[in-house]
Structures are given as C-alpha cells and as structure tokens.
Amino acid sequence: MKRSIPALGAILIALVWTGAAWASDVNGKWTGQMAGPDGNGFEISFTFKQDGVKLTGTVQGPQGDPIEIVDGKVDGDKISFVVKIDANGGMTITHAGTISGDEIKLNSKVEGGDFPAGSMTLKKVK
Secondary structure: OOOHHHHHHHHHHHHHHHHHHHOOOOOEEEEEEEEOOOOOEEEEEEEEEEEOOEEEEEEEOOOOOOEEEEEEEEEOOEEEEEEEEOOOOOEEEEEEEEEEOOEEEEEEEEEOOOOOOEEEEEEEOO
16 A cells, blocks of 8 residues: 555656646747727737746737736647736736647637727747
8 A cells, every 4th residue: 555655646746747748838929910999900919938837928019018918828729818908997808719739819808998809810920
C-alpha cells in the first residue's frame, strides 16, 4: 500500500502535465478586423502571454494605449478573456472563441458603452 501512494502521485502529476501540453499555444501577437460603433472596421491587435492555461496580455486598437487582458484562459482549443475599458462611461468586453493553428475565431459580448457585440477572426503575426 505504501508503494502505491507515490506511484499514484506520479501518475496524477503526469496527467496534469499531459493536459497542459494539449492546450494550444497562443503566445505572441495576433491581429484582426473589428466593426466599430459606426459600422466601419478597424484593425485590432492582441498580444497574448500564456502560462499553461492562464492567459494574460494586452489589446490595442485605434484608441491608443494598450489595455490589459484579465480573467484569461486557454483550455485545449478554447480561449476566453475579458477587457475592461474605463473611458466613456466604461464597458466590459467578454471574448470567447476557438483556436485553430494560426487562427482564432472570437465572439465578443459587450456590457455598457456604444460598442456592438460581434465576431472577428485573428491571425497570428509571424
């Protein structure tokens, strides 16, 4: 019985590492087009920093300074994160999508502000 406890611990550690290896790697810069409140599109770029399933980074559009990504997660081929903007009364944009190689398809939901919800496709910058 004493021998099975360390063996069980080693198996659990191996399973955790294997699960982390299955997560997609999104580290780096990604760009795409997003529709603005007036219907015109603009380029938006994300810089992702992934540590296992935890996702951090920034987003930058024509507004100027980069905005921090919070509550980010990569789970297999799924990605999700939140961007909080304080300007113009504030808004919270929740992003969720699917990673497929050098492409991420995102859906966005907006709480507050004048920005429309929608979808976009990001391409990895090489």
